[in-house]
Amino acid sequence: MTEIRTRIVGTGSYVAEGVLTNADLEKLVDTSDEWIVERTGIRERRIAKDGIATSDMAAQAVLNGLDMAGLKPDDLDMIICGTVTPDRPLPATAAYVQHKIGAKNNCPSFDIAAACAGSIYGLSIADSFIRGGQAKNVAVIGVELLSRVLDFEDRNTCVLFGDGAGAFILRGDTAENRGILSTHKFTDGSLANILKIPAGGSAMPASKQTVTDRLHYVHMEGREVYRYAVRYLADAAKAAIAANDFSAEDVDIVVAHQANMRILEAVSKRVSIPLDKFILNLERFGNTSSASIPIALDEGVRAGRVNEGDLMLMIALGGGISWGSALLRW
Ligand SMILES: CC(C)(COP(=O)(O)OP(=O)(O)OC[C@H]1O[C@@H](n2cnc3c(N)ncnc32)[C@H](O)[C@@H]1OP(=O)(O)O)[C@@H](O)C(=O)NCCC(=O)NCCS
Incomplete structure (x- = not known):
């Protein structure tokens, strides 16, 4: 079949x-x-x-x-x-x-x-x-x-x-030989509190006090997130490449979560894929969380950067902390 x-x-x-x-x-x-x-x-x-x-x-x-x-x-x-x-x-x-x-x-x-x-x-x-x-x-x-x-x-x-x-x-x-080859998902719940909205859920329902204390907004330990982001994004990229018996040089295009240019530069070095293979737009949109990969891909596709047969790597990490990768043949 x-x-x-x-x-x-x-x-x-x-x-x-x-x-x-x-x-x-x-x-x-x-x-x-x-x-x-x-x-x-x-x-x-x-x-x-x-x-x-x-x-x-x-x-x-x-x-x-x-x-x-x-x-x-x-x-x-x-x-x-x-x-x-x-x-x-x-x-x-x-x-x-x-x-x-x-x-x-x-x-x-x-x-x-x-x-x-x-x-x-x-x-x-x-x-x-x-x-x-x-x-x-x-x-x-x-x-x-x-x-x-x-x-x-x-x-x-x-x-x-x-x-x-x-x-x-x-x-x-x-x-x-076209389509998604594999996806890889990970979560480390022990780090759940480094990026969160403290109030408004069952653990801390919204109240006048939570609003006064500004607990309904995003709170983040930026340095911690940064540290894990570099390590785990690189690991996820390597997992996807290895699972399909490719090497880093085989990857034609990377669509990465657009959180921070320094994170992407560090990941690029760790996985030995040059930054010019990455679709980048965080300069104009900042971090749009779950939207960032599909927005970047859409821009890349409409700009003609993605060609039939390209080997594409996707990597993302965020609150949870949850992260993952996907490898696909366009
Ligand atoms: C947030 C981030 C940019 C901070 O950069 P950093 O080099 O780690 O900076 P630090 O946290 O060491 O802070 C350095 C100083 O800059 C200050 N600072 C923080 N934000 C600032 C801002 N917007 N403008 C000016 N100074 C700022 C800090 O208060 C700190 O001052 P202090 O030394 O007097 O305490 C970086 O940690 C980061 O990108 N983390 C990952 C965040 C992320 O991507 N989250 C979403 C993941 S999906």
Whole structure:
């Protein structure tokens, strides 16, 4: 029997229109353009307007991806939405997306919370359903409206993140030697507290006090995250390459989570893949968490950087901490 492989047949993205530059942030917190560029590589990020919800951005990204794939919302068998900034704690943001794009009722739609690794986790889940024959066309979304959970009085976090949405449209295909070759997922829950929103969940329900104490915003131990990011992203990249009997030189293109230029430079060295093989856009969008890989891929595809037959490596790490990689033949 011919093997079914999962292929990315469409990509889509949506970034909010409002641009927040480093110079704008200098007016809000004690920081400087020089510090932010030197430590992170970020120059500006997008901030969604009031009234826009996470699902609005996600729906636009999926519609753009479906358009590229030549598919309609009705063709989707599943919508998987990676987000840690949902429209609401209940219901799933994916349910709103399903309704907004006009997909059908037998298109189960659910969220996954794997933070910045959300798109790779989503890709992996979709791949299992597609190869197992339970779904043919699946939309995997990475979307975040982080500006709603950022403390614009905390210079440790507010300079890093931005808003955006990206989507992969995936399809089962029997074309030989194309599609997802493997995915690799990891979590180290002992590090769960180094990147979190302390309040608003069952452990610390929202109250006047939690709002006064600014506990409904992102809190991060940046140096710790940095340390693990370099090590684990490199390990995940090596795991994907080794599992498929390739070597680093075989990789044509890297779509990495866009968190920090210094992290990517360090990972590039550790895995011996030059930075010019990486699609980079964090200078313009900052860290959009689960959205960053699908946005970067969409930009790369539309700019003609990705060619049929390219060996593509994806790597991401974020809160959880959760991380992972995927290797695919485009
Ligand atoms: C956040 C990060 C950029 C900080 O860079 P760093 O070189 O590690 O900086 P440090 O944490 O050592 O802080 C150095 C100093 O800069 C200060 N600082 C922090 N943010 C600042 C800012 N925006 N502007 C100016 N100074 C800042 C710190 O307060 C500290 O001052 P101190 O020495 O007086 O205490 C870096 O740790 C990082 O990128 N971590 C990973 C974060 C990340 O990517 N998270 C998401 C993962 S998905």
